[in-house]
Amino acid sequence: MSEKHAFVIMVKDKFWRGFCDLNRDGKKKLSYVQRGGNAPPKNASQIFFYVTRPVSQMAGYADFVERKVGDADSVWGEHGDESVLKSKRQYEEFIQDNRSVAFVRFRNLRVASNPVPFASVCVLLRKDRLSRRGFYIDKETADKLVTLMG
Secondary structure (H helix, E strand, O other), X not given: OHHXXXXXXXXXXXXXXXXXXXXXXXXXXXXXXXXXXXXXXXXXOEEEEEEOOOOOEEEEEEXXXXXXXXXXXXXXXXXXHXXXXXXXXXXXXXXXXXXXXXXXXXXXXXXXXXXXXXXXXXHHHOOOOOOOOOEXXXXXXXXXXXXXXX
């Protein structure tokens, strides 16, 4: 489990800002919506949020609750209010024709005081590129990221 302690999700800036707004408004549990039911993470302790271009930085982290996979309508009915997607119509436009979706549920979102830029993330992970689908990291790396983010 230690090599899969945390999972890094690649998130667009508009979704990240939406999570931050919901968090400021006092929302305790939030969900990141992914098209298709095979999307990771399946098991993790933490979720890290890497905000993609043009921001390109590790912007925060949260405690992983669960990955809820299922029929698009039923999962929306259960957890749609946790998403940054404001309406069922916006949700349907986002998922397109996918009938299976995954809601990555998390709580205790913490926004980084010092977001970690792409170059520093790559040095820490010893990689030149980051997977667009996200990736697992071990506990030691997760702890280093938390420390860097302040």
